[in-house]
Amino acid sequence: MLTKVDKKPVAAKTATPNTPQYMPGFGNDFETESLPGALPQGQNSPQKCNYGLYAEQLSGSPFTAPRGTNERSWLYRIRPSVRHTRRFSNAKYAEWKSAPCLDDHSLPLGQLRWDPVPAPKKKQNFIAGIRTMTTAGDAQTQVGMAAHVYTFNQDMDDDYFFNADGELLIVPQVGTLRVFTEMGIMDVEPLEICVVPRGMMFKVSRLGEGDVWRGYICENYGAKFTLPDRGPIGANCLANPRDFKTPVAAYEDKETKCRVTVKWCGKFYVTEIGHSPLDVVAWHGNYAPYKYDLRTFSPVGAILFDHPDPSIFTVMTAPSGEEGTANVDFVIFPPRWMVAEHTFRPPWYHRNIMSEFMGLIHGQYDAKEKGFVPGGMSLHNMMLPHGPDAMGFEKASNVELKPVKLESTMAFMFETRFPQQLTKFAAELETLQDDYLDCWDGLDRKFDGTPGIK
Numbered sequence: 439m440l441t442k443v444d445k446k447p448v449a450a451k452t453a454t455p456n457t458p459q460y461m462p463g464f465g466n467d468f469e470t471e472s473l474p475g476a477l478p479q480g481q482n483s484p485q486k487c488n489y490g491l492y493a494e495q496l497s498g499s500p501f502t503a504p505r506g507t508n509e510r511s512w513l514y515r516i517r518p519s520v521r522h523t524r525r526f527s528n529a530k531y532a533e534w535k536s537a538p539c540l541d542d543h544s545l546p547l548g549q550l551r552w553d554p555v556p557a558p559k560k561k562q563n564f565i566a567g568i569r570t571m572t573t574a575g576d577a578q579t580q581v582g583m584a585a586h587v588y589t590f591n592q593d594m595d596d597d598y599f600f601n602a603d604g605e606l607l608i609v610p611q612v613g614t615l616r617v618f619t620e621m622g623i624m625d626v627e628p629l630e631i632c633v634v635p636r637g638m639m640f641k642v643s644r645l646g647e648g649d650v651w652r653g654y655i656c657e658n659y660g661a662k663f664t665l666p667d668r669g670p671i672g673a674n675c676l677a678n679p680r681d682f683k684t685p686v687a688a689y690e691d692k693e694t695k696c697r698v699t700v701k702w703c704g705k706f707y708v709t710e711i712g713h714s715p716l717d718v719v720a721w722h723g724n725y726a727p728y729k730y731d732l733r734t735f736s737p738v739g740a741i742l743f744d745h746p747d748p749s750i751f752t753v754m755t756a757p758s759g760e761e762g763t764a765n766v767d768f769v770i771f772p773p774r775w776m777v778a779e780h781t782f783r784p785p786w787y788h789r790n791i792m793s794e795f796m797g798l799i800h801g802q803y804d805a806k807e808k809g810f811v812p813g814g815m816s817l818h819n820m821m822l823p824h825g826p827d828a829m830g831f832e833k834a835s836n837v838e839l840k841p842v843k844l845e846s847t848m849a850f851m852f853e854t855r856f857p858q859q860l861t862k863f864a865a866e867l868e869t870l871q872d873d874y875l876d877c878w879d880g881l882d883r884k885f886d887g888t889p890g891i892k
């Protein structure tokens with residue numbers, strides 16, 4: 439069946455709603471149009487599209503990927519994307535590194551913790567404000583990830599960006615972001631996260647007042663984030679699909695000088711064009727950005743005794759091809775009740791084959807009484823021992839074990855199967871805590887060869 443092509447309407451206006459609208463669901467096959475009749479029905483590629491739009495497919499998986507992982511969307515836009523990427527010139531974003539990156543620095547191996555990155559001294563936008571802390575794997579073979587921090591104080595306005603090397607999971611810590619993507623607008627505040635798919639053009643601006651907008655990014659070079667299987671937990675709890683929100687179509691009809699910057703295999707390129715590339719009036723498909731409110735995560739935990747593995751708090755997992763061995767997991771530590779009896783309730787001491795990059799969005803983390811502050815970061819790399827600080831151990835070993843609600847807390851972890859290589863930036867960052875290891879001082883021997891509780 440062919441779609442009827444209506445006569446051309448009067449000039450379309452820029453559709454940038456003040457309050458973005460969203461569609462619920464994870465990985466759904468969505469359809470949305472910001473002008474009536476802009477989305478063809480019954481076919482993808484009409485001979486002529488309504489409103490004079492161009493039809494374009496954006497693939498997130500090989501054409502022949504199995505149905506469960508096959509991702510693509512059809513975009514109906516003012517100009518095709520080939521008009522948004524003219525001749526490229528080289529560009530430089532020196533602090534955004536891509537794997538493999540074995541930066542030259544002299545910091546020896548160790549457990550590491552940082553206070554927040556300082557606010558920028560000059561004006562910089564979101565892309566210019568990205569600093570890489572760690573890289574893992576290899577962006578060119580689409581394996582591994584990078585952990586970044588961002589700080590910025592300027593909107594992108596006429597600057598646009600896309601990352602061919604992976605999807606970007608953005609975790610704001612201070613300040614609300616407006617993320618205007620090709621496929622619609624997402625407003626994302628601290629305690630929410632969003633994901634911008636690989637290859638998708640976008641720009642970021644600031645909402646609200648403030649001096650600095652700050653947060654964390656996981657750049658996932660591998661297979662896309664998906665929801666973890668729940669196993670015996672069943673069909674509910676953890677991150678529920680309906681709480682993921684994909685924006686409705688929105689476009690910018692702007693004929694001014696714009697720049698499109700691209701990261702492609704770790705290098706940056708820029709092109710100048712005379713219009714906004716965010717010109718998608720309608721789209722349908724399952725390759726799309728989304729946001730998620732971490733407060734809607736329904737934690738499941740120990741309701742009698744012992745401390746389970748933190749995998750129970752996995753919001754999303756990016757599989758590596760080997761079962762149960764994530765390229766990267768995004769895990770949170772949300773407010774929750776602690777009820778376990780005769781149990782040391784904080785995380786146990788451990789060594790892990792996976793590598794753990796952590797950040798704190800808000801409040802206090804239960805394994806650390808002091809020193810892990812909101813906006814801060816820690817890195818417990820492959821096989822390096824870690825666990826509660828001495829103060830936390832003392833407290834948790836002696837406290838009366840009543841049901842207690844852990845309030846005011848939201849830490850997260852980017853946990854990857856690969857070792858995370860530290861960048862020079864991270865190794866030399868002024869907020870690196872020289873005394874981090876001292877937090878375990880005082881965990882002295884209690885053993886004296888005689889039985890009994892010490």
Ligand SMILES: O=C(O)Cc1cc(O)ccc1O
Pocket residue numbers: 746747748784785786788790794805818824825851
């Ligand atoms: O190291 C950390 O703080 C993260 C973590 C938390 C937990 O409850 C169990 C294991 C683990 O790595």
Ligand SMILES: [Fe+2]
Pocket residue numbers: 788790794818824
């Ligand atoms: Fe850990």
